Amino acid sequence: xxxxxxxxxxxxxxxxxxxxxxxxxxxxxxxxxxxxxxxxxxxxxxxxxxxxxxxxxxxxxxxxxxxxxxxxxxxxxxxxxxxxxxxxxxxxxxxxxxxxxxxxxxxxxxxxxxxxxxxxxxxxxxxxxxxxxxxxxxxxxxxxxxxxxxxxxxxxxxxxxxxxxxxxxxxxxxxxxxxxxxxxxxxxxxxxxxxxxxxxxxxxxxxxx
Amino acid sequence: xxxxxxxxxxxxxxxxxxxxxxxxxxxxxxxxxxxxxxxxxxxxxxxxxxxxxxxxxxxxxxxxxxxxxxxxxxxxxxxxxxxxxxxxxxxxxxxxxxxxxxxxxxxxxxxxxxxxxxxxxxxxxxxxxxxxxxxxxxxxxxxxxxxxxxxxxxxxxxxxxxxxxxxxxxxxxxxxxxxxxxxxxxxxxxxxxxxxxxxxxxxxxxxxx
DNA sequence: CAAAATTTTGACCGGTTGGACAAACGTTAG
DNA sequence: CTAACGTTTGTCCAACCGGTCAAAATTTTG
Numbered sequence: 001x002x003x004x005x006x007x008x009x010x011x012x013x014x015x016x017x018x019x020x021x022x023x024x025x026x027x028x029x030x031x032x033x034x035x036x037x038x039x040x041x042x043x044x045x046x047x048x049x050x051x052x053x054x055x056x057x058x059x060x061x062x063x064x065x066x067x068x069x070x071x072x073x074x075x076x077x078x079x080x081x082x083x084x085x086x087x088x089x090x091x092x093x094x095x096x097x098x099x100x101x102x103x104x105x106x107x108x109x110x111x112x113x114x115x116x117x118x119x120x121x122x123x124x125x126x127x128x129x130x131x132x133x134x135x136x137x138x139x140x141x142x143x144x145x146x147x148x149x150x151x152x153x154x155x156x157x158x159x160x161x162x163x164x165x166x167x168x169x170x171x172x173x174x175x176x177x178x179x180x181x182x183x184x185x186x187x188x189x190x191x192x193x194x195x196x197x198x199x200x201x202x203x204x205x206x207x208x209x
Numbered sequence: 210x211x212x213x214x215x216x217x218x219x220x221x222x223x224x225x226x227x228x229x230x231x232x233x234x235x236x237x238x239x240x241x242x243x244x245x246x247x248x249x250x251x252x253x254x255x256x257x258x259x260x261x262x263x264x265x266x267x268x269x270x271x272x273x274x275x276x277x278x279x280x281x282x283x284x285x286x287x288x289x290x291x292x293x294x295x296x297x298x299x300x301x302x303x304x305x306x307x308x309x310x311x312x313x314x315x316x317x318x319x320x321x322x323x324x325x326x327x328x329x330x331x332x333x334x335x336x337x338x339x340x341x342x343x344x345x346x347x348x349x350x351x352x353x354x355x356x357x358x359x360x361x362x363x364x365x366x367x368x369x370x371x372x373x374x375x376x377x378x379x380x381x382x383x384x385x386x387x388x389x390x391x392x393x394x395x396x397x398x399x400x401x402x403x404x405x406x407x408x409x410x411x412x413x414x415x416x417x418x
Numbered sequence: 419c420a421a422a423a424t425t426t427t428g429a430c431c432g433g434t435t436g437g438a439c440a441a442a443c444g445t446t447a448g
Numbered sequence: 449c450t451a452a453c454g455t456t457t458g459t460c461c462a463a464c465c466g467g468t469c470a471a472a473a474t475t476t477t478g
Contacts, residue, residue: 011454030326033239046456049438050455052436058435058436112321115381118383126384127387151412151416153414156388156389157405161377164373172324172372195363196367199360201409202414203412205360205410206359207358207359207360224425255426258467262426
């Protein structure tokens with residue numbers, strides 16, 4: 001059983017939010033070990049001891065961030081539903097994930113950083129909550145395949161490929177922009193990506209017979 | 210003009226290789242700032258000052274690693290050639306990239322780490338050498354499209370999607386294995402991935418009419 | 419072998435970092 | 449007003465980290 005959430009004053013609520021926002025900025029740019037409490041404190045506009053009054057350890061900030069983000073991050077997958085046309089459902093899942101890469105790149109990078117380093121802090125979550133969710137949705141996708149609504153493939157790897165292609169635009173943003181160059185690397189790149197991914201996932205690369 | 214490579218004794222050659230191998234292990238697991246010279250020295254079986262005799266600064270090790278790896282890493286793309294059937298060429302490019310994710314996951318993670326943090330050390334390379342190579346190959350792919358050999362899409366985003374889906378199996382390996390579970394997360398996962406990716410890139414998800 | 423050159427090591431240093439602590443400051447309720 | 453409580457800060461510390469240095473050990477060369 002979890003301990004109940006500690007009572008917090010108004011100031012505590014606000015300052016904790018301020019710190020978490022600053023920490024997201026710093027952690028996502030430098031990784032956990034690459035970030036210092038001083039950097040976070042400065043980004044939050046307060047002194048280091050003051051920050052440590054709200055979060056007693058650096059790890060506590062990271063952990064709190066992580067827990068909150070996981071929910072937001074998996075929301076699009078949770079919404080993937082059995083009602084409605086399968087291809088439409090998948091298309092809008094891809095679109096939503098791409099929008100998240102565009103609108104929440106820091107969150108994406110924070111997770112990428114954590115996973116890259118072996119997910120030392122959230123491995124249990126991956127093996128538990130995440131696996132269950134993916135298994136559940138894989139079952140839904142499988143039923144679509146059995147019904148002949150989409151082509152038969154591996155649902156798990158399908159989900160991986162959606163994650164990979166969409167999050168790429170947040171995690172590898174520097175590379176994407178460098179390769180596209182000044183003219184094509186502007187704001188329009190997400191629309192180009194959306195068009196491309198839709199075509200890829202629906203039709204593949206074979207020329208239309 | 211570059212300075213010519215310094216003369217090196219046999220011991221220097223060997224020890225430098227030993228250090229680079231150890232550094233690859235440590236850097237890819239912890240990132241640049243998350244790794245210490247002591248860790249690398251221990252992994253290489255020598256003392257810190259001894260290591261610093263061969264590489265005078267931590268950054269020098271990282272830089273040397275990076276330069277060497279970039280060539281290996283881009284080799285499959287360089288091989289993408291105009292001769293031969295376009296769909297076959299693309300299929301074997303995807304297969305080669307996936308093999309690299311399987312056989313050189315540390316190299317993949319080292320790059321991912323660097324890019325994630327904004328590529329502070331290799332941005333010029335991305336904007337120069339990498340962009341040129343991708344532009345060149347994009348032109349090849351475009352000619353295939355004009356010839357009606359593959360469907361018309363954005364060649365740049367096509368390349369991104371191949372990078373993203375294949376490297377995912379190295380960079381997000383922990384997550385992949387956690388989600389697949391003990392039974393399906395074994396060695397066979399790369400063959401499953403290969404099968405899935407081939408189908409995705411060739412045919413997409415629409416059920417066969 | 420012996421001198422010269424190379425390699426290895428222990429000790430050390432200055433700067434940084436996560437975190438502790440007590441004192442000072444501000445706020446709120448009686 | 450004032451006592452209690454919540455907030456903020458300056459100061460300090462021990463551990464860590466990148467890197468230096470001189471001396472010792474080893475290898476190479478004549």
